[in-house]
Amino acid sequence: MSGAGEAPAEVPAIRVQVVHGHPLVDRAAEIYAEMLAAAGVKDPGPVHQPQGRAPMRTTFHVATDAEGTALGCVHVTLGNLEELAIADLVDPEERLAAPICEAPAISVLPEHTGKGVTELLYRSVYCFARRQEALSLATLVDPLTLELFREDYGIMFRALGPVRSHRGLELVAAGEELHALEAGLRRSRPEFLAFLTEPFTDAERRRFGL
Secondary structure, eight states: OOOTTSOOOOOTTOEEEEESSSTHHHHHHHHHHHHHHHTTOSOOOOOOOOTTOOTTSEEEEEEEOTTOOEEEEEEEEEEOGGGSTTGGGSOGGGOOOSSEEEOOOEEEOGGGTTTTHHHHHHHHHHHHHHHTTOSEEEEEEOHHHHHHIIIIIOOOOEESSOOEEETTEEEEEEEEEHHHHHHHHHHHOHHHHHHHHTTOOHHHHHHHTO
């Protein structure tokens, strides 16, 4: 079992798939909607791929067990700020460098929290962002979760605007450029950075300056 800010112990039975045009997408969308509703989000609406968007611009990252059962997921979008869910919540002077990899919420089934699923999903999003040549990462969280990212994980997201009411919750858009996040982790949580970068090949490490 892993605690916040720790790289999880190896859990061979759990793996994360990046799915696009795959049967798991339907189940991932169901879990995502269920968890948003459980968190009090009002009318989360359908999650679907925007028309005309290039392949891999909208994906689900789905953590599954050995039987293929979905345990948690993240809905990820890659694009310019105007294409993202956080667009209206970002102050003009706080814009991030694009392309931006946005993961506005993470959904993990309650019985699987604290078992490393969350950290594996974080790693999948980070690796996806790097491999898709994103320059920044962004999310949409409540202020306490933003503090958790910073204090417990060493992920130094900054607020990109004020706290606002969004779909019935008090949330803040947060994010940072990837090079700044990596530099912060290198100083304060090198073991977590090592966990995040573990899937990369040597060629990818050289390419990304790691």
